Amino acid sequence: MNVKLLAEVWQQHSGKISGAVIGLSIGILIIVFGFFRTFFILGCAAIGYVIGQRIDEKEDIMDVIDKLLPPGYRR
Structure with missing residues (x-):
């Protein structure tokens, strides 16, 4: 072609x-x-995409985790 x-x-x-x-x-x-395993795979891929996008934007990964998790999770 x-x-x-x-x-x-x-x-x-x-x-x-x-x-x-x-x-x-x-x-x-x-x-x-199966449906639920596929849903889990797609969810993991979406989370990986968002994390990768944040890394590409030079954002600190710990800042991203701080936004996602509740306060006081780190000691």
Whole structure:
């Protein structure tokens, strides 16, 4: 296939293609692992994404943990 054609299709339909790939991936995970295990995997991935985003923004990881956990958890 022509690379220029693929690039043009991606530019015009990137959201649809990404959504279809994500939906297919989640469907396969649910079939293989079951709903609740898939939900747990997606939750862990979301938490990892948020932590990674905070690290990319050069925010101190302990500040993030302080915001998430209740006061007095550290001694």
